[in-house]
Amino acid sequence: MASSMKFTDCSPSAIVRLVPSTRTRLRSSDSAVLFHRVLGRSCPAYPRTFVSRSSISTLPVISASISTEATAQVIDGKLVAKQIREEITAEVSRMKDAIGVVPGLAVILVGDRKDSATYVRNKKKACESVGIKSFEVNLPENATEQEVLKHISDFNDDPSVHGILVQLPLPKHMNEQNVLHAVSIEKDVDGFHPLNIGRLAMRGEEPLFVPCTPKGCIELLHRYNISIKGKRAVVIGRSNIVGTPAALLLQREDATVSVVHSRTKDPEELTRQADIIISAVGKANMVEGSWIKPGAVIIDVGINPVEDASSPRGYRLVGDVCYEEASKIASAITPVPGGVGPMTIAMLLSNTLTAAKRTHNFQ
Ligand SMILES: NC(=O)C1=CN([C@@H]2O[C@H](COP(=O)(O)OP(=O)(O)OC[C@H]3O[C@@H](n4cnc5c(N)ncnc54)[C@H](OP(=O)(O)O)[C@@H]3O)[C@@H](O)[C@H]2O)C=CC1
Numbered sequence: 033m034a035s036s037m038k039f040t041d042c043s044p045s046a047i048v049r050l051v052p053s054t055r056t057r058l059r060s061s062d063s064a065v066l067f068h069r070v071l072g073r074s075c076p077a078y079p080r081t082f083v084s085r086s087s088i089s090t091l092p093v094i095s096a097s098i099s100t101e102a103t104a105q106v107i108d109g110k111l112v113a114k115q116i117r118e119e120i121t122a123e124v125s126r127m128k129d130a131i132g133v134v135p136g137l138a139v140i141l142v143g144d145r146k147d148s149a150t151y152v153r154n155k156k157k158a159c160e161s162v163g164i165k166s167f168e169v170n171l172p173e174n175a176t177e178q179e180v181l182k183h184i185s186d187f188n189d190d191p192s193v194h195g196i197l198v199q200l201p202l203p204k205h206m207n208e209q210n211v212l213h214a215v216s217i218e219k220d221v222d223g224f225h226p227l228n229i230g231r232l233a234m235r236g237e238e239p240l241f242v243p244c245t246p247k248g249c250i251e252l253l254h255r256y257n258i259s260i261k262g263k264r265a266v267v268i269g270r271s272n273i274v275g276t277p278a279a280l281l282l283q284r285e286d287a288t289v290s291v292v293h294s295r296t297k298d299p300e301e302l303t304r305q306a307d308i309i310i311s312a313v314g315k316a317n318m319v320e321g322s323w324i325k326p327g328a329v330i331i332d333v334g335i336n337p338v339e340d341a342s343s344p345r346g347y348r349l350v351g352d353v354c355y356e357e358a359s360k361i362a363s364a365i366t367p368v369p370g371g372v373g374p375m376t377i378a379m380l381l382s383n384t385l386t387a388a389k390r391t392h393n394f395q
């Protein structure tokens with residue numbers, strides 16, 4: 033469906049929106065702004081300075097005019113995440129009314145990384161918005177691994193905590209494996225425990241939880257009716273938290289999957305054959321338009337800060353993909369911000385609800 037929904041754009045300066053088959057209303061991306069200097073890698077085939085319009089469609093039609101260039105459907109993660117939060121709110125309330133149980137999520141944050149503090153704050157806000165109780169432990173950068181393990185053990189034993197998340201990365205002096213192994217697999221809402229990852233990799237096995245970011249990517253494809261079965265998919269990146277579980281999930285969905293990493297020769301030869309690309313690298317503008325097959329679907333997980341003097345923060349976030357270039361070639365694409373990021377948090381809430389339901393045998 034997505035590939036049949038390509039339309040002409042009026043100029044490089046406009047972003048066209050269209051309505052997905054679910055009739056969800058789409059927004060155009062707000063990721064392209066006026067005259068910013070990008071310090072990351074720049075997109076070669078596209079000028080650095082351009083203008084883009086952002087607006088919300090009120091009509092189930094396409095706003096387009098004279099041009100030869102197509103514009104991809106914007107996969108609006110912010111909108112879908114909001115819908116999912118509404119679904120979770122209803123379930124949390126149904127469970128509370130029926131059995132008096134409120135799901136609880138514990139987050140452990142070690143150190144004072146600004147980005148980690150922001151993510152944790154956002155997770156807490158999201159929990160509040162759906163009625164999940166949140167517990168938070170903040171430890172200093174020089175805390176010991178034993179201290180972290182002690183908090184995990186306390187949360188493992190606490191019946192009001194159904195999910196435990198240890199914010200990554202941990203300080204260098206800690207062994208991440210030891211810490212992640214310590215989380216009870218029934219409370220492993222990040223899905224990072226080796227048993228959960230192992231089960232994800234095995235046919236006939238079911239993990240208790242699937243990692244939130246890859247799960248959010250697949251959920252976006254499902255909710256936009258983008259079929260995966262039989263498609264060629266390329267995942268760029270092979271980390272334990274995104275790339276590898278994303279490839280395993282795509283394979284479970286019957287895609288034929290290739291994984292590109294830092295040692296891959298000529299990655300663009302592989303990506304050019306892909307119907308679906310999930311990029312999780314952390315390099316601004318690495319995936320150029322010329323890497324993309326016309327009509328492909330692009331899920332951009334990368335979150336990369338680039339200098340932007342006109343933004344209040346002094347920087348703005350971009351993905352791994354040259355967005356403007358890609359949106360002229362792909363049939364559908366996630367923006368950054370507003371794509372996969374909000375879905376990660378929505379999936380964390382969903383996993384926490386699942387954990388509480390499973391513990392209390394509540395259907
Ligand atoms: N939107 C969201 O919700 C989330 C976004 N992120 C973002 O996603 C990105 C990736 O995160 P994460 O997986 O944790 O990162 P990691 O740094 O753990 O992994 C990056 C992966 O990219 C690969 N890579 C590095 N350089 C290249 C290259 N030139 N070509 C191809 N592959 C390359 C690495 O290969 P190798 O294995 O060979 O080293 C590695 O597998 C980051 O920008 C992060 O901020 C992360 C989590 C959630």
Ligand SMILES: Nc1nc(=O)c2c([nH]1)NC[C@@H]1CN(c3ccc(C(=O)N[C@@H](CCC(=O)O)C(=O)O)cc3)C=[N+]21
Pocket residue numbers: 150151154197198199200201222244245335349368369370371372373374376377
């Ligand atoms: N144990 C653990 N679990 C994680 O899931 C985990 C982690 N550690 N460490 C760091 C990464 C990163 N991550 C993001 C979550 C949400 C957004 C997000 O909501 N991003 C917004 C932008 C936010 C902003 O503007 O700063 C967006 O893309 O629209 C981004 C990144 C989860 N991670």
